[in-house]
Amino acid sequence: MLSLLALLAACQQSPQTQEPAPPAPTPPMAQDTPPPDYPPEYACKRIGGTVVLDVALAANGYPVKIDVSKGSGTKALDDLAVTAVHGWKFRPATVRGQPAPSKVQVPVTFSPPNPPPDECNQYL
Template identity: 50%
Template structure:
């Protein structure tokens, strides 16, 4: 013979069911996967053309540029932050960086524009190139 379920047992079962239901309601929703941000990555950064006459005259310097890399990985804005103190070198630096390509930076998995600083250094050649002697003659003939 089975015994009838007592009233206090039903209360415990009901309380347990209610507790489980409330705990289930407090369960955190499934977390979305974390998508890491990425920085721009240089893909093609050929060096700038060094103006021959400046190399022959042993003139060098560093131009620092602020470059905005757009969502397509191309520079969209280039500004001189620090000049080399030689306009031709600054112009050569800007012209070179304008043609560079990058893999765009991402935020939450989507390409986003970012700003970076790029130093472009022009170092005169350690050994004076043969072409400098032609340059010297042309310069002398202009005087």
Template identity: 40%
Template sequence: MPRFLQCFFLVLAAHVGLGWLLHDLREEPGMAVQVPQPVMILLLGPEPAAAAAPSPPSPARPPARPATRTPPPEPKPQLVSKPRPEPAKPLVRTEPVSPKPRPASKPQQVAAASTATSDSKAPAASATTAAAQPAVTEVFSREPSFLTPPRPPVYPAQARRRNQQGQVLVEVRLDAKGLLREIRLLRSSGVESLDRSALDAVAAWRFRPETHNGQPVPSRVHIPIEFALSASR
């Protein structure tokens, strides 16, 4: 039986016995009753667990022995074979051979050779003349030449309301067929809407190719375009 139950029953028995004595004393008056002193009961707690036995000290490790290095084996001397002397080459003496005299060519063969030489020089001279003439890459035209009449540029409405005027200078570069290769704004009018209207108009124009020595060649031309309100009204 657990210890705390034993203590509980002892306290209960003591209280029962004390109550019984008091009851008897009340029934017999005049008798002095000695009240027993209360019994003090101490409840002992559970015994502390035995201290854990200290673990035995771990045996000390023996010091590591230093590793002994074995010296590398000494290299054995290698036998070097001496090169054998090459036998001396015999000197060969070459004697100069005198050229044999060629027979004189016949007059007919000389005439034929001269004729062939003159014929071969003719196309070479024409090729040299053609190469001497520089190839025409591009010519500058003072005025543009059109296949169809060019349509004038549209005067922007905003520029008209603001009374904005100016001149635009456009450079046009054409190929040998008269087709547009490049359109560039050389000088602005100071108004962006006027410049854009001029470039759009030139891009829609159809030009005639420029010729040089009877042959069509690439060309470039400068075209001034004037925006003036007095002229348009």
């Protein structure tokens, strides 16, 4: 009889509440990414390429360190890409629902315009 009372008492206790699972981590996402300067002399000479940058982001979404992972073949374009990305803003990555530092790889492509800019006669 005593064990039956203990069993009934256990059934009347409220179930343990489980804490909700923390939110899944999210990656950073580009928000404000104005294009880099593209000097007309490079556009006129049809010099272009893609620079791949390794970008370390602070928890606020701003770049804190940028390294060239793969150059375009033209150092001046690589430098312009780095300068531009320093001014970019990213939505921060999150961990457990909170902004967190992160890393992202960013390609920056310089494509010569077609047709070339009007001022090309002075660069050829």
